[in-house]
Amino acid sequence: MDKATRFRLEARPRIPDSLERLHELANDLFYSWDHGVRNLFARIDQPLWQKVEHNPKLFLRRVAQERLDEASQDRAFLAEYRRVLSNYDAYCESEPVPEVTEYLDPDKYRVAYFCAEFGLHESFPIYSGGLGILAGDHCKAASDLGLPFVAVGLLYQQGYFIQSIDAQGHQIARYQSHTSDELPITPVMQDGAVLKVSVPFPGRMLTARVWQARIGHIRLYLLDSHTEENTAEDRELTLQLYGGDENTRIQQEMLLGIGGTRVLDALGIEPTAWHINEGHAAFQILERCRQTMGKHDLPFEAAFEAVAASTLFTTHTPVPAGHDIFPKGLVEHALSPYLEQSGLNFDQIFALGSKDGGESFNMTSLGLRGSRFHNGVSRIHGGVASVMEGDIWPQIPAAENPIGYITNGVHVPTFLAPEWASLFDIQSPTWRSELRDPEYWDFIDQIPDYHYWSVHKALKQQMGEFVVEQLRRQHERNGTGHSVTERMTRQLVSPDKDTLIIGFARRFATYKRATLIFSDLDRLERMLTDPERPAILIFAGKAHPRDNPGQHLIKVIHDLSMRPALMGHVLLLEDYDQAMARYLVSGVDVWLNNPEYPKEASGTSGEKAALNGALNLSVLDGWWGEGYDGENGWAITPRDTRLDPEFRNLEESRDLLDLLEFEIIPLYYDRASQGYSKGWVKRSKASMKTITPRFNAQRMVMDYVERYYHPASVQGARLMANKAREARELAQWKAKVREAWSGVSMSVVGCVDAQCAYDETVELRVEVVLNGLAAEDVRIECLVTPDCTGSHEASGPNRFILEKEGEQDGRTLFSAQVPPPYPGLQTLRLRMYPYHPALTHLLEMGSMLWV
């Protein structure tokens, strides 16, 4: 045996002068959505490009010198190189779109976006799933639109795990370290040295290096604890995404929130609106309070008001595993040194994160209390989050609390297959700047059906080849016999048959119910293996390494895929990542999603599929609750959540199989002489044209600009104006109200039920014990709703404000003349809540009294 020690030597090529700017292209995540850039690298050495997993920086280190030299002499290549560069330069020089400047003048405003993961491209594996991809898409769209915007995250040396699935169907998690010179990042330099920030941790300072990633017009700053100032253990703090235990997690989150805010401060970046994307980053609130207190000589309460007024918090899931909850002892241990040095009081801070007065600290609660703008990520989820987090505003009806929603969207240039983009270019060349205009997308109908279908078929073919390749590799490694892989892939490699392909790929979290479709195995088997009208199911996804039930789902699907009867009709691919997602969403015919309602906050993979002409078959949850219009896919109506879960599963799976058997399969195979189904193409076009302009990331980011980034910037500045006059006043006023509120009461004077002619008014009078508050500190209103709506729109209630009339025996009288807004019978309700003109949301204090 060869016992010699091995040394590694890497001989790096010299980039020819004429191709010098390849370095620049490799260092801008512009490549993650620009196919021209990626093709350029692939053209130099296609097999190497695959081998380095589409990583341009690694590619430039490994590529053979001759290849580069050849390319530098190849006139066709050089022409393409120049075309790609001029495209890149035009992008870099492009101005913000006018709507952005209107709301966020770059000279005045800037948005900071914090998130624990960013899914920009498969070559940069610092994401695990939907949240990360969404954050990546948000940054990309912010760049496209020209927002004044910076993002902040953590650099994980190993990132999320690489998945393999062994011959028994077990998930094997493997971690791979990445060095900074193979990632699209550069160190941030300041005064000739790498920028570092420190955060007080128990018994030590934790130091982090700062990196930056270029995403077109914007910058993503990433913190990394792998630096010599730290102990060996601390260097590993940012080793893995969602790795380690809760101690690791809280420390990572301190680094992200506190350290991340320090990075912006060190760089002199002064955001006017702060977006906390999911609870992981909520500790930024503490550091911003500390900085505001110090810079403006403010008490904590006033600083807190100003910080909250300029902050948006987005919650992304109703599933408990998505919310970090830390025990009190851990929080106290981890945060105390920082709080002590900052002059912040532990009990006060702890109260911000406590839920139900308990002994644990909830990062979502901290995010919600520390912000005045809050949203969920679809209409349904906004409603669910309002109820779930309703305890933050205990006396406010959930429907009226300040949690709104903006439905997630996907970055079109990243996920739309270039073949579709070329077809759109022929049909309607300005489509790229019309991503927010639903009517514009009617042009899809003008595309000839045969042309439309040929693009889909080509993409399906590409995906088929990718899947076959992937399965062969996977099963060869596992030692599965050649004849088995042959049978497994036979269906896929016969394009003349054009078999219906259904895709299901996402994290294997149990609420996504990956195995729902197998509830009636005999029936499914009959459908999939019908010799005339067969179908293939493709599954892919990772389960969190500590999620055993999730890993069990993988095993179940693996075992089914190996059954002789289903062989070739159920396929399971390992190591789902963004590259695989792009293949699947653009190559399948149907995209299946059957989560347990209402747990899919939004879901985005179905949006990616729809852009590419695949039809969604999904539970009406998340984005599909808004996206489905009866003609652009198929819907499974969720059963009442109060029913037995087992029963719900059976019912919904029956709907799923019914749709497949009676609608989807017949429509797909309804082929006349043209070789494809006219009805299918019609539906597919309806899906593409209705979904693309509504569920893309540009629409989403513009919604954030108008509804949150602009108002938060204005409100934050308002509270800080004139030496933070309003922030101080508001904080003092809130303290006064909190003190007094439990002693406040209200009662009606005189008769309540009344009759009047339709053109008369009724007088409402209440007397109020204000318990030391002034009449201006409260608002009393009467809500009127029609009892019998009749021909009336069932819109919101009519509202009348009662004004102060006088005082009597320590009580304050309020009254209003109310003209009945509706004919006939109507209901009047009276309520009171604290009021101050500097409030961001009328009901933000969460206090309300009803008569």
Ligand SMILES: *Cc1c(COP(=O)(O)O)cnc(C)c1O
């Ligand atoms: C889009 C995407 C997701 C999110 O999928 P959902 O259907 O929203 O769960 C997860 N992982 C990858 C790689 C994606 O591209």
